[in-house]
Amino acid sequence: MFRQIKVIYLGFISLLIGMRVTAQNFFAPAVTLDYPRKKKPMEHNFRGMVDLIPPDCVICYQCIKICPTAALFLSHTQKVEAEKKVKEITKFTFNAELCCFCGLCDEICPTDAIFMNKLYEVSAFSHDQILSIDLMNPNKYKHLDSNYSLDAEINDNKLRTVGIAPKPAPAAAAVAPAAGASPANPAAPAAPGPTTSTATETKPADGGPTTNPTTENKQPS
Amino acid sequence: MMNLLIGGISVVGFISLSAMFLIWLERKISAHIQNRMGPMICGWHGSLQSIADSLKLLLKENIVPSGADKLVWSLAPFFVTVPVVMAFLTVPFSKTLIVRDLNVGILYVASITSICVLGIFMAGWGSNNKYSLLGGMRSAAQIISYEVPLLLSIVLVVMEAGTLSMQGIVQAQEQGWYVLKPNLAFAFLIYLISSTAEVNRVPFDIPEAESELGAGYHTEYTGMKFAMFFVAEYTNLVVVSAIATTLFLGGWQGPLLPGLFWFLIKVYGLVCLSMWVRWTLPRVRMDQMMTFAWKVLTPLSILNLLVSGWWMVR
Amino acid sequence: MADIIFYIIALSTCLFAFLTVASRDVFHSAVWLSLTLLSVAAIYFYLDAQFLGVIQVLVYIGGIITLFIFAIKLTAKIGDKTIQQANEQALLSGLAAFVFFIILFKMIALHPWAELQPQAPVFSLEDIGKSMLTTYVLPFEFLSLLLLAAMVGAIVIGKVRK
Structure with a gap:
């Protein structure tokens, strides 16, 4: 009898405790984002769609050779300009259906011309829009995301390159810029981004032959 | 005559607006309690979401289940919605705003809401669906079980006030609201629990539980008929909150603002309390629910009645 | 109106x-x-x-x-x-019911009923309550006893027999 009364009383008190928890959660900030209006920026090594900086490309065909699904297609011609042979890209397309977003093309590119941008909203209305995306076109992804701008993505990429760990502060590192950074971007920066404190890049101090960054980073520091 | 007509039409208008507002409020409150944001897209913070939902429900196809008892199945939503709307006849919105102040006001409300049992059972049976049948029978058992403590706690208020009419009960609280007296505070507690069970809300929402039994007794309803059940549930919540406000919280009485504002504040305060409890508690099992009604609430309310009666005539 | x-x-x-x-x-x-x-x-x-x-x-x-x-x-x-609605005597019984209806209608319509006052005497609720507990208290208590007997009987009849 008294046990039953105690049970009822405890039940009532537990209701009040629960209501207090609920009320506290009511005033706590939401952990979700109001998605279409607010978007979270992706991590530094997020692999989005494949993007290209056309002037930097030296048409070495490394990305075509390494792509495991043959999603990239490149063709070039040679011209004579001021008594020099100059290579020029005629067609550089990317098949987003075949691409498996592995990032190997980004890692192997010696000039970091081809890179993976941070675009993740990639639905299209028909196949034609994604079967052969022209990488030379600066507005290639406008139909997917109207805020897309090639310069912004290039800027993002300077700080955060796939396959490369972000650099420590410049005072600490007496090393030359990281392997794989293109000679066109001499200021391989001390990235203020999220440092993972795993591999720091090891680099021959006097800029020897550019080595493959993937194998480079696996060496113990 | 004209008064009654205008009163009736405005009550129906109030109910429709209030139901839409409450659906939005429920979604927002539940979202914030769960650390998320709820509807944000239609209108400011999703305030027009209810209108969008109503339009969607209107445009849905009206599917009649093949083995259903057509007469019973089609009539069920009306048996559930109409009594709830009729219960607003005697609710005192303010000192002068009441559709008709029957001298048996509170008894009228209690009797009219007992017609809902019929509607729910008809919905459960007429759908020709095991889940609906189970939901309907459980709901009918639950509602008629919890009517007993509900009416006993109402009887206590009537004993204290000396009159059955709603305006009379509100006037009798001029010296102090009834919730401030200890025996009536206990009756208020019993009333709140029983009324939560009457309107099939968590923790007593086994009949229409969304994650068990399909959707309970309104599984087979689509489009407008489902909208009627939905509106009936939220309107029922407003009705029991309005009755609680009138009986225990002093109705439309309050210091500065006109009576209507106080009434609405109190009613929606109780509704928010009900929603708060809804998102705090898990669902109660059917046998636990029946045990609670018959073995705990009914003896307690009878005891309360005895003690209060003795205290009044000692 | x-x-x-x-x-x-x-x-x-x-x-x-x-x-x-x-x-x-x-x-x-x-x-x-x-x-x-x-x-x-x-x-x-x-x-x-x-x-x-x-x-x-x-x-x-x-x-x-x-x-x-x-x-x-x-x-x-x-x-x-399902309930059978009509058997072979349907037409004849319908005729008999109709004749009965005509007789009743004539009786009710032709009877000189006394006009009630426009306002019927109103018994207030308090009077009903008081009379139930003073004048009619014996039937009241007896009815409650009857209800109790009915409930006990229902429980006894409905009990599961082991």
Whole structure:
């Protein structure tokens, strides 16, 4: 009898405790984002769609050779300009259906011309829009995301390159810029981004032959 | 005559607006309690979401289940919605705003809401669906079980006030609201629990539980008929909150603002309390629910009645 | 204006009562019966007997119809068969009923009823309550005893026998 009364009383008190928890959660900030209006920026090594900086490309065909699904297609011609042979890209397309977003093309590119941008909203209305995306076109992804701008993505990429760990502060590192950074971007920066404190890049101090960054980073520091 | 007509039409208008507002409020409150944001897209913070939902429900196809008892199945939503709307006849919105102040006001409300049992059972049976049948029978058992403590706690208020009419009960609280007296505070507690069970809300929402039994007794309803059940549930919540406000919280009485504002504040305060409890508690099992009604609430309310009666005539 | 309301209520009562006896399914009959009783409650309200109307709804519809429906649907025997509506004597009995109706109608219509005062004497609720506990206390207590006996009997009958 008294046990039953105690049970009822405890039940009532537990209701009040629960209501207090609920009320506290009511005033706590939401952990979700109001998605279409607010978007979270992706991590530094997020692999989005494949993007290209056309002037930097030296048409070495490394990305075509390494792509495991043959999603990239490149063709070039040679011209004579001021008594020099100059290579020029005629067609550089990317098949987003075949691409498996592995990032190997980004890692192997010696000039970091081809890179993976941070675009993740990639639905299209028909196949034609994604079967052969022209990488030379600066507005290639406008139909997917109207805020897309090639310069912004290039800027993002300077700080955060796939396959490369972000650099420590410049005072600490007496090393030359990281392997794989293109000679066109001499200021391989001390990235203020999220440092993972795993591999720091090891680099021959006097800029020897550019080595493959993937194998480079696996060496113990 | 004209008064009654205008009163009736405005009550129906109030109910429709209030139901839409409450659906939005429920979604927002539940979202914030769960650390998320709820509807944000239609209108400011999703305030027009209810209108969008109503339009969607209107445009849905009206599917009649093949083995259903057509007469019973089609009539069920009306048996559930109409009594709830009729219960607003005697609710005192303010000192002068009441559709008709029957001298048996509170008894009228209690009797009219007992017609809902019929509607729910008809919905459960007429759908020709095991889940609906189970939901309907459980709901009918639950509602008629919890009517007993509900009416006993109402009887206590009537004993204290000396009159059955709603305006009379509100006037009798001029010296102090009834919730401030200890025996009536206990009756208020019993009333709140029983009324939560009457309107099939968590923790007593086994009949229409969304994650068990399909959707309970309104599984087979689509489009407008489902909208009627939905509106009936939220309107029922407003009705029991309005009755609680009138009986225990002093109705439309309050210091500065006109009576209507106080009434609405109190009613929606109780509704928010009900929603708060809804998102705090898990669902109660059917046998636990029946045990609670018959073995705990009914003896307690009878005891309360005895003690209060003795205290009044000692 | 008030007359029209009465005609509507009376018409609905008759209609639902007719549907009650004319349905082939017992459950439908119970549903129509509840609507009939609701119309009768409406008549009570129309005649300003509010307490009676409320008790009619509460007891008849809230109690008795619920009981009917549980009995029909939760026992396997009653609800299964459809009710046969008419047998071979349908036409003859219809004629007899019609003749009976004509006789009753003539009797009621031609009787000189005394005009009631426009305002029927109103018994307040307090009077009903007081008389139940002073003048009529013996039937009141006896009825409660009867209810108790009925409940105990129901429990005894409905008990599961081991």
